[in-house]
Amino acid sequence: MADNRKTFVVLMGAPGAGKGTQAKILQEVLGLPQVATGDLFRENLKNETELGKLAKTYMDKGQLVPDEVTVAMVRDRLSRPDCVSGAILDGFPRTPAQAIALNKLLEEFNGHINIVPFINVNQEVLITRLQKRSEIEGRADDNAETILTRMKVYREQTAPLLNYFQERELLVEIDGDRSVEVVSAELQDVIRQAS
Numbered sequence: 001m002a003d004n005r006k007t008f009v010v011l012m013g014a015p016g017a018g019k020g021t022q023a024k025i026l027q028e029v030l031g032l033p034q035v036a037t038g039d040l041f042r043e044n045l046k047n048e049t050e051l052g053k054l055a056k057t058y059m060d061k062g063q064l065v066p067d068e069v070t071v072a073m074v075r076d077r078l079s080r081p082d083c084v085s086g087a088i089l090d091g092f093p094r095t096p097a098q099a100i101a102l103n104k105l106l107e108e109f110n111g112h113i114n115i116v117p118f119i120n121v122n123q124e125v126l127i128t129r130l131q132k133r134s135e136i137e138g139r140a141d142d143n144a145e146t147i148l149t150r151m152k153v154y155r156e157q158t159a160p161l162l163n164y165f166q167e168r169e170l171l172v173e174i175d176g177d178r179s180v181e182v183v184s185a186e187l188q189d190v191i192r193q194a195s
């Protein structure tokens with residue numbers, strides 16, 4: 001019997017690992033939209049919505065926006081018509097509570113997680129990349145102090161999810177310290193194999 005559920009790919013990796021870059025490429029290749037919580041918050045910030053104002057107080061410090069707020073925003077995003085076949089999740093879930101919320105959303109939207117690629121890059125490379133990005137893009141949260149907070153938040157709140165997905169036999173580790181093209185090719189391979 002054909003599986004008619006929506007397909008979700010959950011990209012995991014520390015800040016600076018290249019999730020956003022890879023998600024944008026995958027979006028074209030797989031024909032699934034990239035749903036990036038960081039981008040959604042930044043969009044709200046730019047449009048000066050209430051959600052944007054609230055998110056800013058956390059983002060500027062490198063802290064996570066509260067789970068309820070984040071989950072509600074993702075739920076709203078996944079209800080849009082372009083997610084009819086699923087999505088590539090970039091930056092969500094980021095806490096155990098968000099992972100549980102995602103399960104509920106998958107039930108609600110008749111979806112399943114196909115695979116969870118983990119783009120692994122060591123901490124020194126990450127910090128160098130984020131510093132470089134701050135020079136190029138001038139993102140408010142890419143300054144030295146905030147970068148360290150985001151790394152800490154990642155280690156404490158997000159990294160435990162790697163185990164969670166591994167236990168569910170969804171996690172596939174990819175060496176992210178290689179060129180964008182090489183990482184992308186491997187990502188596409190592992191996703192194809194999981195489909």
Ligand code: ADP
Pocket residue numbers: 014015016037038039041058059060062063064065066067070090091092093094095098141150
């Ligand atoms: P990066 O992963 O490079 O740090 P993002 O663009 O994914 O950057 O996220 C930027 C900020 O947006 C985070 O530091 C956090 O404040 C907020 N954010 C993004 N995703 C989430 C999430 N799932 N839960 C809570 N806050 C989030």
